[in-house]
Amino acid sequence: MEVKTIVPSGVVPTLCRMCETRCAINVHIKNHVLTAITPFEGHPVNQGRMCPRGGAALDLFYHLDRILKPLKRQDNGSFKEISYEQALDEISARLAALKQQFGAQSVGVWKGEGLGFHQQEGYARRFIHGFGSPNYFSNDSACFNGRYLGFHLVCGFYNPFPEFNQSQLIMLLGTNPPICHPPFMREFADARSKGAKLVMIDPRLNPVACYADIFAQPYPGTDGALAWGLIRYLIKTNNYDRDLVDRYSIGFDKIAAYAEKFTPEYVEQQSGIYASVVEEIAGLIIKNSPGISIYPGAGLEHHENGVNSIRAFTVLACLCGTLGLPTGMFRPVPLGIRELAPADSMTPDGTHPIGADKFPALYDIRRECHTMTAMDYMLGRGAYPFKGLIIAAANPAVTNPNTRKVEEALASLDLLVVNDFFMTRTARLAHYILPGSTFLEREELHFYPTQQRVNITTKVARVEGLHDEYLMWRDLALRLGFGEALFPWQDDTEVNRWLLEPTGLTVDKLRRHPEGYVYKPVEYQKHLRSALPTPSGKLEFASPYLQELGLDEIPVYRAPSYRTRADDNYPLVMTTGARKSLFYHSRHQNIARFRDVHPDAEVEIHPADAADLGIVEGEQVRVVSDLGELVLRAAVKHAAELSRGVVEIYHGWEDWRVNFLIHDDVNDPISGFPLLKAVPVRIEKIDA
Ligand SMILES: Nc1nc2c(c(=O)[nH]1)N[C@H]1C(S)=C(S)[C@@H](COP(=O)(O)OP(=O)(O)OC[C@H]3O[C@@H](n4cnc5c(=O)[nH]c(N)nc54)[C@H](O)[C@@H]3O)O[C@H]1N2
Ligand SMILES: Nc1nc2c(c(=O)[nH]1)N[C@H]1C(S)=C(S)[C@@H](COP(=O)(O)OP(=O)(O)OC[C@H]3O[C@@H](n4cnc5c(=O)[nH]c(N)nc54)[C@H](O)[C@@H]3O)O[C@H]1N2
Ligand code: SF4
Ligand SMILES: [Mo]
Numbered sequence: 001m002e003v004k005t006i007v008p009s010g011v012v013p014t015l016c017r018m019c020e021t022r023c024a025i026n027v028h029i030k031n032h033v034l035t036a037i038t039p040f041e042g043h044p045v046n047q048g049r050m051c052p053r054g055g056a057a058l059d060l061f062y063h064l065d066r067i068l069k070p071l072k073r074q075d076n077g078s079f080k081e082i083s084y085e086q087a088l089d090e091i092s093a094r095l096a097a098l099k100q101q102f103g104a105q106s107v108g109v110w111k112g113e114g115l116g117f118h119q120q121e122g123y124a125r126r127f128i129h130g131f132g133s134p135n136y137f138s139n140d141s142a143c144f145n146g147r148y149l150g151f152h153l154v155c156g157f158y159n160p161f162p163e164f165n166q167s168q169l170i171m172l173l174g175t176n177p178p179i180c181h182p183p184f185m186r187e188f189a190d191a192r193s194k195g196a197k198l199v200m201i202d203p204r205l206n207p208v209a210c211y212a213d214i215f216a217q218p219y220p221g222t223d224g225a226l227a228w229g230l231i232r233y234l235i236k237t238n239n240y241d242r243d244l245v246d247r248y249s250i251g252f253d254k255i256a257a258y259a260e261k262f263t264p265e266y267v268e269q270q271s272g273i274y275a276s277v278v279e280e281i282a283g284l285i286i287k288n289s290p291g292i293s294i295y296p297g298a299g300l301e302h303h304e305n306g307v308n309s310i311r312a313f314t315v316l317a318c319l320c321g322t323l324g325l326p327t328g329m330f331r332p333v334p335l336g337i338r339e340l341a342p343a344d345s346m347t348p349d350g351t352h353p354i355g356a357d358k359f360p361a362l363y364d365i366r367r368e369c370h371t372m373t374a375m376d377y378m379l380g381r382g383a384y385p386f387k388g389l390i391i392a393a394a395n396p397a398v399t400n401p402n403t404r405k406v407e408e409a410l411a412s413l414d415l416l417v418v419n420d421f422f423m424t425r426t427a428r429l430a431h432y433i434l435p436g437s438t439f440l441e442r443e444e445l446h447f448y449p450t451q452q453r454v455n456i457t458t459k460v461a462r463v464e465g466l467h468d469e470y471l472m473w474r475d476l477a478l479r480l481g482f483g484e485a486l487f488p489w490q491d492d493t494e495v496n497r498w499l500l501e502p503t504g505l506t507v508d509k510l511r512r513h514p515e516g517y518v519y520k521p522v523e524y525q526k527h528l529r530s531a532l533p534t535p536s537g538k539l540e541f542a543s544p545y546l547q548e549l550g551l552d553e554i555p556v557y558r559a560p561s562y563r564t565r566a567d568d569n570y571p572l573v574m575t576t577g578a579r580k581s582l583f584y585h586s587r588h589q590n591i592a593r594f595r596d597v598h599p600d601a602e603v604e605i606h607p608a609d610a611a612d613l614g615i616v617e618g619e620q621v622r623v624v625s626d627l628g629e630l631v632l633r634a635a636v637k638h639a640a641e642l643s644r645g646v647v648e649i650y651h652g653w654e655d656w657r658v659n660f661l662i663h664d665d666v667n668d669p670i671s672g673f674p675l676l677k678a679v680p681v682r683i684e685k686i687d688a
Pocket of ligand 3: 016017018019020021022023050051052054055181182183
């Protein structure tokens, strides 16, 4: 591997994109070798800290298994190295042939978590819309779209990260910050040193729950009942922001009427959270309003009724008067860069985005097609043929539900191209594999909405012969005849110049600001001066838009189906995907020192459930759902660590794929999200 570094030796600041947090880091270079990554001191997001995964960027960069040349699958299933030119010539010829035979919408692109959701999403969308197809897919079909829609439907905007350090009460639901967003921990500590209270709602104990003022363990999928119980309490006791409701919202009467039945006792019956605890949380909310931060994590959206739960908590946050406050529902102003994929290009004439009929809100609001429905199309069960797919930085053969179907669907394509740096489960199914570049090889713009801050990353190094993602899309587009019009830029620096032009900021200026550049002073409570970006211009406690679609006008609570239709064959409920500190979904299993920490898969189980089944710590067991089964090691937890009746399995293992057990067609009706965190299962002893 021949590497060219930006300077022969020195220290170069940039951002870490080993996760969505994007901490500022220094990359150390010595004689053209990347030798270390250390935290950059001056950036407010990580304040001179980083997590162990940051340093692992170099393990990946120099990994011996890294794919450095395009690979083409041979008839016998093996892969052969070919040149970049040959790969792109052949892929583009096959794409053109599919378009000719089946129409442009027979082809799609799929952007994975490895490429985040900003500029790289823009390239992928620009490519596929330029090709003439609306079929843009992404990991976001099971990631932040559920939260995005939940916030958006009520407030018209989405800003997930409140200024926790200024909060008086932090309420966390279904999230594990020390693992998933380490910099939050510093903010919590700051807030707590000033006396802030902390409430944690999760069926599983995590390090934050250990020092929370209240830690409550709901039955999975029942948080919506808690939200309604709190809404009811606030309304009943007249402790809500009346002025906000009267002047800036619609639908209050409807939610007030619906909330009636959510007495603390009813909430307890639905969620398992004691009535007295519900009242205690309500008391904390009343005492600390409006300085409250309510943060729902992935633990809320991976459910059948997840968007409604998140909507209900958003309504609650608004009733507490948090709209427009730094700690609450704050609406940032975008910088106003150019759009790589303008909305009017997204649905080319006469095309039908996959899933837009089934999940219209997902498509309307996010312009995102539905990955799970795509599998049906690939298998010939859709409204039209779907034959070709380019996957960039995703591993759906591990991370999408119903693995058997995913593998069958991907294997049935006429053309599957995978852009990745390793031979993943998904890459093995490809006709062509194009080597990916790491974030150290790209220049991208990154935004921190809460602070209205923008950073540019540095192309720290270049691997000889390897093409970054921008070049991949451009070179394919050039061969397909729309590259000159849509990808006229030589490299990502030229793209960034074009993106920034209307803002008055320049690439050079941003390069001088490794601490990030605050592009506009933050302005709070904008709703006092201008309408909210919802259809009505007000907070929509009831959504006429959803009602028109035949969906829930107000965020009603529905008990999860494992509780309403309990099946004795599957007496336990499985949550999946509680993150591990050193893994990132299916990534980093091939880093030996990380693998030492997490050597194999485990099913976490409550000691009483284990005892009932005669299972001891470390024993191999079989976990069975109505769709599949998995053999793995039992990890018997302490009684406080996990709710009784709940088991948890990590979702990213290449060799223990829990998504074999999970249906792809049990979906939230608004977001289309799969039910990943309340799956009925049973556990069997292997010797039985
Ligand atoms: N180290 C590491 N960090 C990551 C990732 C990673 O893979 N590894 N992934 C990143 C990505 S893409 C995402 S989306 C985020 C997700 O990060 P978070 O939003 O913090 O979510 P998770 O870690 O999935 O934590 C989910 C929690 O929800 C709980 N839970 C499950 N069901 C329920 C429920 O019904 N109600 C409640 N209240 N809780 C429930 C689980 O027990 C678990 O503790 O993490 C990001 N950060
Ligand atoms: N059962 C269950 N399933 C889940 C979840 C769950 O909680 N439970 N969580 C869901 C969530 S929130 C998410 S976000 C998805 C994530 O699902 P995916 O999007 O499939 O994410 P990864 O498994 O991390 O796969 C990313 C791939 O991109 C590659 N990659 C990394 N960086 C780059 C890069 O810079 N360039 C290129 N070209 N490739 C790169 C990596 O090698 C890896 O193979 O999984 C979802 N699936
Ligand atoms: S939290 Fe860790 S992996 Fe994420 S950006 Fe920061 S250093 Fe990188
Ligand atoms: Mo995610």
